Amino acid sequence: xxxxxxxxxxxxxxxxxxxxxxxxxxxxxxxxxxxxxxxxxxxxxxxxxxxxxxxxxxxxxxxxxxxxxxxxxxxxxxxxxxxxxxxxxxxxxxxxxxxxxxxxxxxxxxxxxxxxxxxxxxxxxxxxx
Amino acid sequence: xxxxxxxxxxxxxxxxxxxxxxxxxxxxxxxxxxxxxxxxxxxxxxxxxxxxxxxxxxxxxxxxxxxxxxxxxxxxxxxxxxxxxxxxxxxxxxxxxxxxxxxxxxxxxxxxxxxxxxxxxxxxxxxxxxxxxxxxxxxxxxxxxxxxxxxxxxxxxxxxxxxxxxxxxxxxxxxxxxxxxxxxxxxxxxxxxxxxxxxxxxxxxxxxxxxxxxxxxxxxxxxxxxxxxxxxxxxxxxxxxxxxxxxxxxxxxxxxxxxxxxxxxxxxxxxxxxxxxxxxxxxxxxxxxxxxxxxxxxxxxxxxxxxxxxxxxxxxxxxxxxxxxxxxxxxxxxxxxxxxxxxxxxxxxxxxxxxxxxxxxxxxxxxxxxxxxxxxxxxxxxxxxxxxxxxxxxxxxxxxxxxxxxxxxxxxxxxxxxxxxxxxxxxxxxxxxxxxxxxxxxxxxxxxxxxxxxxxxxxxxxxxxxxxxxxxxxxxxxxxxxxxxxxxxxxxxxxxxxxxxxxxxxxxxxxxxxxxxxxxxxxxxxxxxxxxxxxxxxxxxxxxxxxxxxxxxxxxxxxxxxxxxxxxxxxxxxxxxxxxxxxxxxxxxxxxxxxxxxxxxxxxxxxxxxxxxxxxxxxxxxxxxxxxxxxxxxxxxxxxxxxxxxxxxxxxxxxxxxxxxxxxxxxxxxxxxxxxxxxxxxxxxxxxxxxxxxxxxxxxxxxxxxxxxxxxxxxxxxxxxxxxxxxxxxxxxxxxxxxxxxxxxxxxxxxxxxxxxxxxxxxxxxxxxx
Numbered sequence: 001x002x003x004x005x006x007x008x009x010x011x012x013x014x015x016x017x018x019x020x021x022x023x024x025x026x027x028x029x030x031x032x033x034x035x036x037x038x039x040x041x042x043x044x045x046x047x048x049x050x051x052x053x054x055x056x057x058x059x060x061x062x063x064x065x066x067x068x069x070x071x072x073x074x075x076x077x078x079x080x081x082x083x084x085x086x087x088x089x090x091x092x093x094x095x096x097x098x099x100x101x102x103x104x105x106x107x108x109x110x111x112x113x114x115x116x117x118x119x120x121x122x123x124x125x126x127x128x129x
Numbered sequence: 130x131x132x133x134x135x136x137x138x139x140x141x142x143x144x145x146x147x148x149x150x151x152x153x154x155x156x157x158x159x160x161x162x163x164x165x166x167x168x169x170x171x172x173x174x175x176x177x178x179x180x181x182x183x184x185x186x187x188x189x190x191x192x193x194x195x196x197x198x199x200x201x202x203x204x205x206x207x208x209x210x211x212x213x214x215x216x217x218x219x220x221x222x223x224x225x226x227x228x229x230x231x232x233x234x235x236x237x238x239x240x241x242x243x244x245x246x247x248x249x250x251x252x253x254x255x256x257x258x259x260x261x262x263x264x265x266x267x268x269x270x271x272x273x274x275x276x277x278x279x280x281x282x283x284x285x286x287x288x289x290x291x292x293x294x295x296x297x298x299x300x301x302x303x304x305x306x307x308x309x310x311x312x313x314x315x316x317x318x319x320x321x322x323x324x325x326x327x328x329x330x331x332x333x334x335x336x337x338x339x340x341x342x343x344x345x346x347x348x349x350x351x352x353x354x355x356x357x358x359x360x361x362x363x364x365x366x367x368x369x370x371x372x373x374x375x376x377x378x379x380x381x382x383x384x385x386x387x388x389x390x391x392x393x394x395x396x397x398x399x400x401x402x403x404x405x406x407x408x409x410x411x412x413x414x415x416x417x418x419x420x421x422x423x424x425x426x427x428x429x430x431x432x433x434x435x436x437x438x439x440x441x442x443x444x445x446x447x448x449x450x451x452x453x454x455x456x457x458x459x460x461x462x463x464x465x466x467x468x469x470x471x472x473x474x475x476x477x478x479x480x481x482x483x484x485x486x487x488x489x490x491x492x493x494x495x496x497x498x499x500x501x502x503x504x505x506x507x508x509x510x511x512x513x514x515x516x517x518x519x520x521x522x523x524x525x526x527x528x529x530x531x532x533x534x535x536x537x538x539x540x541x542x543x544x545x546x547x548x549x550x551x552x553x554x555x556x557x558x559x560x561x562x563x564x565x566x567x568x569x570x571x572x573x574x575x576x577x578x579x580x581x582x583x584x585x586x587x588x589x590x591x592x593x594x595x596x597x598x599x600x601x602x603x604x605x606x607x608x609x610x611x612x613x614x615x616x617x618x619x620x621x622x623x624x625x626x627x628x629x630x631x632x633x634x635x636x637x638x639x640x641x642x643x644x645x646x647x648x649x650x651x652x653x654x655x656x657x658x659x660x661x662x663x664x665x666x667x668x669x670x671x672x673x674x675x676x677x678x679x680x681x682x683x684x685x686x687x688x689x690x691x692x693x694x695x696x697x698x699x700x701x702x703x704x705x706x707x708x709x710x711x712x713x714x715x716x717x718x719x720x721x722x723x724x725x726x727x728x729x730x731x732x733x734x735x736x737x738x739x740x741x742x743x744x745x746x747x748x749x750x751x752x753x754x755x756x757x758x759x760x761x762x763x764x765x766x767x768x769x770x771x772x773x774x775x776x777x778x779x780x781x782x783x784x785x786x787x788x789x790x791x792x793x794x795x796x797x798x799x800x801x802x803x804x805x806x807x808x809x810x811x812x813x814x815x816x817x818x819x820x821x822x823x824x825x826x827x828x829x830x831x832x833x834x835x836x837x838x839x840x841x842x843x844x845x846x847x848x849x850x851x852x853x854x855x856x857x858x859x860x861x862x863x864x865x866x867x868x869x870x871x872x873x874x875x876x877x878x879x880x881x882x883x884x885x886x887x888x889x890x891x892x893x894x895x896x897x898x899x
Contacts, residue, residue, distance in 0.1 A: 011685060012763075013715045017692025020699050020708065114688040117695070 003128055004028040006047035008038035008064070009082070010055075018051060018082075018115070025121055035064035042074055049127055052107075054083040069104050078127035079107040082115065169377070170369035178362030182354050189350030197343050201336075204300060208334045209289055212304040215247060216330055219258075220309075235260050245299060245333040249306070252328050254280055279303035283326045293336070300334040376404040380411055392419025442514065442535040445521065446471050446487050453530060462537075463503075463510070471533070475503040490518040490531045501535075513542040564657040568642065569594050569610055576651060585628070594654070599626055613639040613652045623659075634663040682726060689719035732788065732861040739782035739868045746823050746891075747776035749783050750816045753790045757798070765808030766801050768794070772816030779823065779891030785865040790814070792858040793827040793885050800831030800883060823871075823891045830882040839875055862887075 005027050007018045012033075019029040030045045032038040042050065050068070054061040061081065068074045099106050109123035165171055215238055222231035231249075239247045239260020247260040255271045279290045283305045291302040306328040376399060383394050394412045399405030436443055436456050442463075443456040450471050460466075466474040472481050481488060486497040496519050503512040514535040523529040559566055560579045565586070568577035575589045575597060582589075589597040595605050604611070609620035621638040637656040641649040696712030699705075754770050761768040794812065801810035815826035834842070842859055866873045871889025 011689070013689040013692055013718065014685075016711055016715060017688070017695055020692075020696045020712075024699055113684045114691055 002026055002028040003048040004030060004045060005124065006030050006032065006038065006041055006045060006050045008032045008035070008041075008050065008061070009053040010034055011053075014053070014082075018120075021117060021120070022051075022124075027124075035060055035067075038064050039067060042068065042077065047077065049108075049124060050077055050079045051124075052079055052081055054081060065107065066104065075105075080109045080111055080120070080123055080127060081107045082111045082113065082120075170366045170374060173369045173373075174362040174364075174366035177365045178358040181361045182358035185354035185357050186351065189347070189354065193343060193347055193350065196346070200339055200343070201300075204334065204336065204339065205291055205302070208291070208300055208302045208332060209304070211244070211334075212289070212302055212330055212332050215332065216304060216306065219249065219306075219330065231258055236262075243334075245335045246331075247333075248331040250280065250329050250331065252283070252326055257328070277301070277303070277331070279331075280329060283329055287326050294333075298336050298340060300336055302332045302334070304330045304332070306330060373404065376400075376408050380404075380408050383408075383411060383415060387415050387418065390422075392416070392422055442533075442537065444471065444533040444535070446531050446533055448491055448529075450481055450485075450487065459535075462512075475501070477504055486516050486518040487531045487533055490520050491528050494520045494522075494528050496520070500538075503535075511539070512537050513539045564655055567594070567654045568651050569654055570651050571614065573604060573610065609637060609639045610652045610654060613641050614649050617641045617643070617647075617649050628658075632660075633658050634660045679726070682722075686719045686722045686726070689715055689722070693717075693719060728788065729858065729861055732864060739785050739865070741780050741782055743778050744781055744783045745776055745778045746781060746786065746816060746818075746825075747772060747774045749781070749786050750790060750814060750825070753787060753794060754814055756791065757794045761794075761798055761812060764798060764802050766798055766810045766812055768812045768814065770814050772814065776816065776818050776823070777891075781823075781869065781889075781891070782865070785868065789862040789865040789887065790825060790827070792862045793825075793887075796858060796885075797827055797829035797831060797883075800829050800833070802831075804830075804832040804880075806831075818891065821891050823887075823889050825887040826884055828882065828884040833879045833881045833883055834875070834877040835879050839877060842875060 005022050007015055007022070007029055008031070009015050009018070010033050015031045015033075019031060022029050030041055030047060032041045038050070038052070041047075052061045052065060061083075065079060065081070068077065068079065108127035111120050111123060215234075218234050218238065219231055222228075222234050235247050235249065235258045238244065244260065247258075248256055249258040250256055253271060256268050259268065279292060279301065280303060283303075287305045287307055289302065289304045291300060293299065294301045305326045308325055308327050379397065379399075386392075386394070392415050394415050397408070397412075399408045437458075439456065440458060442459040444452050444459060445454040447453050452466050452469055452471055452474065455465070455467060463474070471487065472478045472485075476482060482501075484499065486499045489495075489497045496517065498518075499516050501514055501516050503514055504510075514537055517534045517536075519532045519534070520528040521530040521532055562579065563581065565582045566579040567575050567582055567589075570576045573593050573595065574591055575594055576591075578586070578589060586597060594610065595601040595603065595608075599605065607622065609622045612620045619638060619640045621636065624635045624637060626633050626635045635656050636659045637654060640653045640655070642651040642653055644650045693712045693715030696715060697709050698712075700708030700710075700712055750770075750772050751774055754768065758768050794814065797812045801812065804810065811830050813826075813828045815824075815828070817824050863873050866887050866889060869889040871887060874886050874888075875883060876886070877883035
């Protein structure tokens with residue numbers, strides 16, 4: 001049975017692309033446009049992995065990640081963070097640092113935009129093993 | 130003396146302008162003689178001996194005269210007695226009336242009795258008897274009173290009488306023969322009884338022996354006196370030489386030593402006489418003099434050293450303004466000018482100075498002070514001095530000299546000049562420094578300010594700083610001036626002041642101004658208007674964020690493109706047409722995004738001339754509305770129109786207006802999406818023409834804006850959208866509006882939405898082209 005991956009991104013194009021990529025590689029997909037919807041979908045769809053965009057309206061990826069990790073129901077779902085920010089560009093948006101400072105379990109992988117397809121798929125493969 | 134007189138007499142030219150010949154021997158001897166005769170021993174011995182000599186001579190003379198008189202008196206008494214005896218003998222002979230007997234008696238007595246001669250005269254003076262042998266022929270000769278005055282007046286004065294004849298060698302005695310009763314009755318007697326004196330007996334006694342004795346006595350006495358004189362003189366001389374002269378010489382020597390300045394005599398045993406007392410008294414005096422002289426000397430040396438060592442110039446000037454004496458400090462610095470006129474030395478003048486302290490002191494006897502400039506010869510050394518004069522008084526209390534004491538203040542003057550220059554420099558610096566400078570006193574009143582300050586704040590002298598800067602009535606909280614007054618260190622603060630109708634960012638620094646004791650007496654405020662800088666700084670920081678945002682945008686677009694290409698490929702591979710169309714739409718949207726971004730960047734960064742053309746704003750608004758209606762609907766937003774499709778043409782840049790309104794709509798969509806409110810949200814695009822003005826309003830019920838966001842809205846690179854905004858949109862919008870000489874304003878309440886209002890004049894085509 002194909003593994004189900006939840007793609008959370010506010011950009012419809014990004015969602016289309018990632019879903020096409022994942023489906024082409026044998027994964028089942030479901031989508032959400034912001035953190036709030038992402039949490040709902042996580043609860044309802046119970047995905048095997050979440051591909052999470054960092055910056056979104058309503059509820060950012062960071063907020064959603066924190067909630068995921070707080071909730072015992074969802075805290076074990078692997079997360080791949082997809083972000084348009086390199087840490088050098090905007091230091092205050094350094095998610096890695098933010099995670100380390102708060103002693104929260106880090107996500108399984110960080111993927112920077114533009115998404116390198118091979119790296120993205122390999123990271124997901126690793127995270128699901 | 131004689132010799133000297135003669136010597137002078139012989140010298141034809143006593144002034145000595147001619148060569149003096151070798152003096153004769155006596156002049157060579159005269160000095161020792163003179164020295165000898167004027168010596169104490171000579172004087173004492175000679176005069177004492179001479180007095181003794183005179184005394185002895187006088188005494189001897191007196192004694193000899195007395196003896197002589199007594200011897201003669203005895204001789205006279207003896208001769209009277211002899212005449213009485215002879216008279217008696219002769220009387221007997223006469224009584225016998227034998228003349229022969231008388232003759233024999235006379236002859237015998239005359240021979241044997243040591244008489245020279247015995248004569249008997251009658252009362253007529255006729256010689257009757259004589260002892261002279263062979264002189265019988267004289268008998269009967271009459272002796273008169275002229276031949277022998279003793280024979281005169283015998284009748285009237287029948288007394289015995291005598292005289293010295295033959296140079297005193299013979300005593301001539303005449304004893305009258307008185308008439309007696311026997312005689313008067315004698316018949317032989319030739320003379321009547323009436324006759325009182327019958328004759329006279331004359332006796333001559335030789336006195337040679339007596340005289341010789343007296344003469345011998347005189348000579349002996351003289352010899353004795355001379356001998357005594359010599360002996361006494363010699364003894365006295367020796368006594369003086371050995372007893373008096375040595376102590377006197379010692380005294381002399383001491384006196385000479387004293388004269389030479391050796392005041393301390395050796396302790397000596399002088400003995401106990403008066404000279405010794407004198408010598409001791411002299412030595413005591415000498416020691417006293419020595420002690421006082423030493424003290425005087427020490428004192429003199431002290432004052433001399435002081436005079437020379439004192440570290441200022443000392444000159445003593447006489448009434449002619451000549452320098453009598455100068456101390457070492459002066460001579461070392463200027464040279465030795467003793468005897469020169471002070472005004473020549475100090476000023477190089479030929480006459481005394483006009484304002485001369487020395488002159489004043491000579492005039493009133495008081496001290497005077499003044500400042501002068503001395504120039505040495507050649508002008509190589511110029512000295513600024515403070516001159517202080519003091520009078521030096523003579524015994525009568527008159528000012529005989531003036532002590533001029535001068536302190537060199539050249540260095541001080543130079544320092545003063547330097548200080549003044551520095552002060553001027555600092556003042557210039559203070560005045561011209563390109564920021565506001567003011568000095569505030571403890572009561573927060575402005576005491577000083579610079580040019581720049583006056584330009585923007587006016588003359589605020591004496592006003593309270595808080596009133597002058599901020600229009601406040603009380604001191605500001607967190608006042609850096611107060612902090613500096615409290616701790617004496619510098620403080621700074623950044624403040625927002627309302628100046629000339631606008632808010633200005635002011636950076637203010639304070640520094641303490643200390644007095645000599647290190648206490649803060651005032652505070653200097655240095656401040657600058659950094660509004661522009663602050664804006665630039667903000668822009669820079671937002672630029673940083675925006676570039677990050679832009680790069681994110683570009684990355685997103687690239688991702689979108691890449692994704693689109695992948696989706697198209699995937700659709701083509703799998704023969705899924707629907708997927709190919711989906712991918713192609715992605716590609717098109719992202720190409721459009723790139724196009725929009727580049728346009729925005731170009732608009733924001735470049736001076737672009739608007740391309741005016743006659744058009745109807747209603748058409749432009751319709752285009753924008755159609756463009757965004759579908760997109761808005763995708764996000765659950767209702768975009769409503771509130772404008773006429775035909776509003777009447779005007780001169781506009783249609784592309785510019787299209788961009789501006791598109792930006793506002795895009796922003797409104799974002800604001801609605803990020804509001805977190807439940808859909809549907811609403812956006813109203815309103816357009817109207819009011820007279821010649823075009824008013825476009827875009828209202829939404831989205832997130833709204835805070836005051837801060839409103840204030841920064843139209844600045845470059847300001848974005849609230851984080852990764853989704855370029856920060857250029859509203860800047861571009863405003864730029865376009867301003868190019869049309871219009872305004873853009875915003876009304877918004879946080880959480881309730883916002884309304885952007887564009888108000889531009891619609892110019893008539895002919896006017897614009899003209």
